[in-house]
Amino acid sequence: EAVVNRIAAGEIIHRPANALKELIENSLDARSTSIQVFVKDGGLKLLQIQDNGHGIKVEDMKIVCERFTTSKLRSFDDLSSMSTYGFRGEALASISHVAHVTITSKTQDSNCAYKASFSDGKVVPAKPGGPAEPKPCAGNNGTQITASGAEDLFFNVPTRRRALRSPTEEYNRILDVVNKYAIHNAGVAFTCRKAGSTTPDVNTAPMASVLDNIRQIYGSAVVNELLLLEETLPKYSLKIKAYISNANFNVKKFAFLLFINHRSVDSPSIRKAIENVYAAYLPKNSHPWVYMSLEMEPRNVDVNVHPTKREVHFMHEDEIVGEICDAIQRRLGDANT
Template sequence: MSIKILPPQLANQIAAGEVVERPASVIKELVENSLDAGATRVDIEIDKGGSKLIKIQDNGSGIPKEQLNLALSRHATSKLATLDDLDAILSFGFRGEALASISSVSRLTLTSRTAEQAEAWQAYAEGSDMAVKVIPAAHPVGSTVEAVDLFFNTPARRRFLKSDKTEFTHIDEWLKRIALVRRDIHFMLKHNGKMVRHYRPAKNEQQYLQRLAQISGKQFAEQALAVDCEHNGLQLTGYIQSPYFEANSSDTQYFYVNGRLVRDRLVNHAVRQAFAQQLEGIQVGYVLMLNLDPHQVDVNVHPAKHEVRFHESRYVHDFILQALQSALSQAEQLPLTSEEGCLAVGDDAQVDEGYGTQAIKPSLNELSVRHDRGNGALSWSAPTIQSGVRERASVAYAGDYSNRGGRADSYRGPELPSQAALNNYAQLMTTPNLRCHEDKPVDAKAMPAVLAGKFWVITEADELRLIPFSMVADEVARSQISSKLSSGLVGQPLLMPVSIKVDDDWQETIAQRELLIRKLGIELTIRLGQLIIKKVPPYLRQSQLANVIPEFLQWIRFEEPADEAITNWLVAQSRASFSSAVILWTEFCQLSESQQQHIISESKVLPWQNWLGEQTSE
């Protein structure tokens, strides 16, 4: 049997098998093209569940006449030009297969007009012959795509379509997914001539909560927790089911990465693990959006683009897990009062003198807890999403979305969390402090010159000194560990638990030193002859745990080390990595004056006077 190149018609129909599974797939591809074209309104019209007619009209930028024919060709796209573009994809489409695949299994008409053109043009293609005709037409700026008689030339695939009701359900579900993440778009859906869905653009959070109520139900929208957490280039926003949610379960489960809905195993594991303790055995609801640098995620790993691959998967997993766990745990704490000095109130705040010691309750329906980089504390403020804080971690009760500007008494969320809960959340999501002594902000320009990427060059009186980064990193770690060790370190879950063949003495050692191990934030279990490491403090994250933990167990087997010895050990383990020079400098400024002077006194003095003397004698 000889090898032959497939004819274009056959190749297009094979590609259509991956792109066009059912009418909902066609709508997905066409609407995503509209969004990539900058449309702010998308009207969808279908007949008989989409098998008879699919019509998508948008007000996007349109397609020039000379490119209409090319738009229906395979591997033709305006969204990629070079291989480098594939590493940073922000558009929905990028493969250039959708229109060609759809036109190969339907009678497709593409009508479009750009703002520069005086008239619109229409391209028509029917079935596998792919012959494209371009004629003048009347149309406003934007595009309209009609796909008639889907799978008319592939009867076998047409027979696999379900009933009109089932196919419409798939279309309706997909529209819900895109409407939740693209709050700025006006969507309208008609079925058999009747309007069945109308999602108006949400210009503020109240309007978005109305859209959330349309899609996920009024009860979920009223009682959901709003999450807004940002840390080191990762931002997680959205809403999660409250532990006080009256229903036992919710079918609202949507997770987006850079605006793209995904069903990724890593993401699903992080979300399930976060809800495991608070809502065990319940199918929880959530609408979450993760945004990160497009260079840090690969979206070209699945034919339908449902899965993604993160370059730093463990970091992304732990970020999602800790953000959600902290948000859920805060919802179960006791309220704050004004005496604790943690309630930040806007101009609309009201004072209810009948509530304890003159507690302050914001009149807005959203209450958020904000991470302040200046002092490492968290404070309540309103609103959440529009606070504009660059480095923040917030959780808010959505409240009654239908109440616009009502009294504070109408707020129906549960009690505010305690200061202890806020401090714990700050410890989990803390970032380096950006203040020096006497609460003076650090100017990044004031950082000394860096030498060889390892030292700062500073002047102290008439001395020229080199301060090693490693020395500062050790002192910063020692200061942080010492302040936290008495109350216990916070363990961070590992994405993949480390398993080691168990030693005969470890079971007894773990039992004897259980309090010490728990105090360090380490979680260990023994099962089937294996020691499984589940959690470790952040100071051990970069260590070779398969070696470090056995050595640690051997150390504590015969003695219980003092806090100072434990601190020195953790400092030694954390030397493998430290922050950037800028962040490390802010941490240096955060140390006490005595600690700073100790570091300076231990630094290396350069004999610059001798150098100048030698140069003078020459």
């Protein structure tokens, strides 16, 4: 059974950055306003996240790492109206199959925190032969989750791919995930720090705006070139909020930070369409910088995609992509006159 689970888990979590995305989304679901990430060897040795969210009740603690355990889905109808990130109840289970997981959590109405370690979905007794129970301990409100291992984490990936793992590349992917969520979640202070360094690589302020966060991460040079685009399209129950680079500014690689209903995703159709609009303005081999947040009816978005596939599809996709292009075109046109 352990082998089957490991294979299933490996399909979901095969890189530290995928695990971290799930952990960050859980912290956001728990309404955290502070999320701190700590990483060793690109997350291949250790990945830790500390939040100040609503915490995990001691009676739930024992089962949080079991498959299909979620506190976010109360009935089947909820599926179509989910507003939280997770609902599959698989992320922690998957991570606990590829790493040693330790959770310390305190809810506001508990006098103390509880701590438990997990392996293959189950609580590991603190002492051999002891009870497999969370143990009371000191701690602040919120949750700390550590994924660590003696061997490299995510060890179940095929050897041929594992051989290529570079801590630097994995860390860059982690930074990419933290940067995106830090920018989008104005009001949540994010830090990301790697072992051996005292200064964090990401450090956003608690009461910042999206633009403040972009400045913090990408610098003023980018912020000064951005145009705000805000539109509501009642026909598709769609809200667009974007910061798009003006027609005189370009970057070497298309920076496309897309959120649909606050989830960091990719949409090849939107991506391609935006590149096409800008191609009329920008020199060859240069690209725009775009942050875009779309809000639409949750039931119109295909949320049931595989967790490693960031690609999403939605209802009226062609029409909506067309509307987005028109809006960008108008905004670039206005700015030029």
